[in-house]
Amino acid sequence: MALTERQYFALRRLHSLSGVFPIGVFLAEHFFTNSFALHGAESYNAKVEFLTSLPYLYLIEGLGIFLPILFHLVVGVIIFREARFNNRSLNYRQNAMFALQRISGVVLIFFIAYHLAATRFGAYFGYDTSDLFALMSDKLQNPFVVAFYVIGVCSASYHLGNGLWGFAIHWGLLTGRRAQQRWSWAALALAVALAVTGLNSLLAFRPLGLEPILLFDKSASHVHAVAPAAEAGLPEMQDAHGHGAEGGEHR
Amino acid sequence: MRSEIVFRIRRQDGPQEPSYVQEFRLNYRPNLNIIACLQEIARHPVDASGKATSPPVWDCSCLEEVCGACTMLVNGVPRQSCSTLIDSLPSGPIELAPLTKFPVVRDLMVDRKPMFEALKQIHGWIPIDGTHDLGPGPRRPSDQARISYVFSRCMTCGCCMEACPNYDGKDPSQFIGPAPLGQTHYFNTNPIGAMNAGERLDAVMGRNGLTGCGNAQNCVEVCPKEIPLTDAIAQLNRQANRHWLTTLFGR
Numbered sequence: 420m421a422l423t424e425r426q427y428f429a430l431r432r433l434h435s436l437s438g439v440f441p442i443g444v445f446l447a448e449h450f451f452t453n454s455f456a457l458h459g460a461e462s463y464n465a466k467v468e469f470l471t472s473l474p475y476l477y478l479i480e481g482l483g484i485f486l487p488i489l490f491h492l493v494v495g496v497i498i499f500r501e502a503r504f505n506n507r508s509l510n511y512r513q514n515a516m517f518a519l520q521r522i523s524g525v526v527l528i529f530f531i532a533y534h535l536a537a538t539r540f541g542a543y544f545g546y547d548t549s550d551l552f553a554l555m556s557d558k559l560q561n562p563f564v565v566a567f568y569v570i571g572v573c574s575a576s577y578h579l580g581n582g583l584w585g586f587a588i589h590w591g592l593l594t595g596r597r598a599q600q601r602w603s604w605a606a607l608a609l610a611v612a613l614a615v616t617g618l619n620s621l622l623a624f625r626p627l628g629l630e631p632i633l634l635f636d637k638s639a640s641h642v643h644a645v646a647p648a649a650e651a652g653l654p655e656m657q658d659a660h661g662h663g664a665e666g667g668e669h670r
Numbered sequence: 671m672r673s674e675i676v677f678r679i680r681r682q683d684g685p686q687e688p689s690y691v692q693e694f695r696l697n698y699r700p701n702l703n704i705i706a707c708l709q710e711i712a713r714h715p716v717d718a719s720g721k722a723t724s725p726p727v728w729d730c731s732c733l734e735e736v737c738g739a740c741t742m743l744v745n746g747v748p749r750q751s752c753s754t755l756i757d758s759l760p761s762g763p764i765e766l767a768p769l770t771k772f773p774v775v776r777d778l779m780v781d782r783k784p785m786f787e788a789l790k791q792i793h794g795w796i797p798i799d800g801t802h803d804l805g806p807g808p809r810r811p812s813d814q815a816r817i818s819y820v821f822s823r824c825m826t827c828g829c830c831m832e833a834c835p836n837y838d839g840k841d842p843s844q845f846i847g848p849a850p851l852g853q854t855h856y857f858n859t860n861p862i863g864a865m866n867a868g869e870r871l872d873a874v875m876g877r878n879g880l881t882g883c884g885n886a887q888n889c890v891e892v893c894p895k896e897i898p899l900t901d902a903i904a905q906l907n908r909q910a911n912r913h914w915l916t917t918l919f920g921r
Binding site: 595 | 745912
């Protein structure tokens with residue numbers, strides 16, 4: 420590619436920026452919206468409907484989400500290829516986080532591709548996306564899908580958290596070592612908070628027929644969710660009140 | 671407590687020759703450094719199996735961690751063989767190898783010319799000579815001079831370059847490495863050097879410049895002179911971004 424030195428500098432800085440805005444902001448919004456699943460299928464599907472009914476939807480999605488992610492991905496692959504990992508001989512915390520940042524990025528390429536194909540563009544792959552809660556819940560009865568989602572949520576959370584740390588350095592916001600180390604812990608705490616939020620909403624979809632373990636949300640236990648396991652022909656499971664799921668009684 | 675010292679030395683007969691590992695055994699004595707052991711091996715170049723061989727080649731000069739010439743990998747970590755005491759290493763065989771990011775001349779001796787080339791790229795000097803007397807330079811506050819002094823201790827040993835996962839060495843279009851960036855900061859913070867700060871900033875805003883840093887921060891971990899290289903990089907990031915953003919639409 421015939422980029423000038425200055426354009427190359429801009430690309431690398433925009434890569435750092437795009438990870439925070441809009442992608443990081445979107446991820447936080449995404450995890451928050453997913454948390455409506457804690458209130459059950461209707462509440463969740465209503466939010467999905469609200470989002471898909473937004474004016475200028477394709478513009479927002481295209482320019483605000485897909486294009487930035489694609490750009491971040493392409494430059495990210497270039498950055499990944501520059502790294503010669505040496506964690507075995509140089510076993511330092513920041514070096515491990517350097518490697519994890521790159522590995523989580525590669526994991527996310529595959530995860531986001533799968534995630535988009537199974538949800539946003541599910542209709543093109545023969546899925547019924549009219550009831551996204553049921554679709555998600557149905558998919559999450561497969562232990563491999565659950566594992567992939569757990570890895571994906573954790574990767575995204577870490578990549579954003581540690582990415583915010585890198586952002587502070589690339590943009591010259593934190594220049595001292597001690598300040599950088601403090602921010603590193605704060606960024607990791609943020610990653611953990613994101614991961615907990617993401618995993619908690621995953622649990623709300625009752626993966627593997629599990630009872631929802633609702634963290635921070637007592638009200639949700641009073642809301643009856645659709646029990647998709649029954650539809651999927653899996654053994655009956657119990658909802659939060661101990662009733663057996665009886666083929667859509669609560670719908 | 672070791673009764674003998676076992677060395678596994680990675681050797682190479684010439685720049686293009688294949689490398690091989692040879693083992694040497696020495697009787698233990700307290701307070702030895704690696705150079706003293708290499709000197710003893712050179713006096714009796716007989717490997718562990720009793721076979722006579724050529725004395726291993728290494729580079730050294732000052733013997734007091736000031737010149738950087740004797741830098742090599744000791745158990746996989748780049749450090750000076752003069753200041754590495756045998757008693758400070760875990761018992762068991764000691765692995766010596768040449769730095770991997772620089773071309774090997776022979777055995778443990780490498781050519782660190784890429785670092786010299788990098789110093790030329792960043793204008794690592796202060797032009798003071800003129801056709802007439804320019805008068806005395808500006809005075810500087812002692813706290814600034816104290817910070818600057820730390821950067822002046824850089825001996826171009828190559829530890830940070832070796833440890834940096836983004837520094838390639840063989841490809842000059844890749845990341846320039848931590849040491850030259852530390853020197854850029856050093857010369858730019860000198861009151862006379864600051865007169866050419868723009869040139870140096872331009873020199874590190876290119877493709878192989880600042881953007882190549884991936885924040886693994888191994889450089890500060892391994893620097894024997896405890897130079898805050900990551901502080902320098904973040905400071906340069908701050909200046910480079912300001913320069914980029916303020917001239918985004920031209921001057």
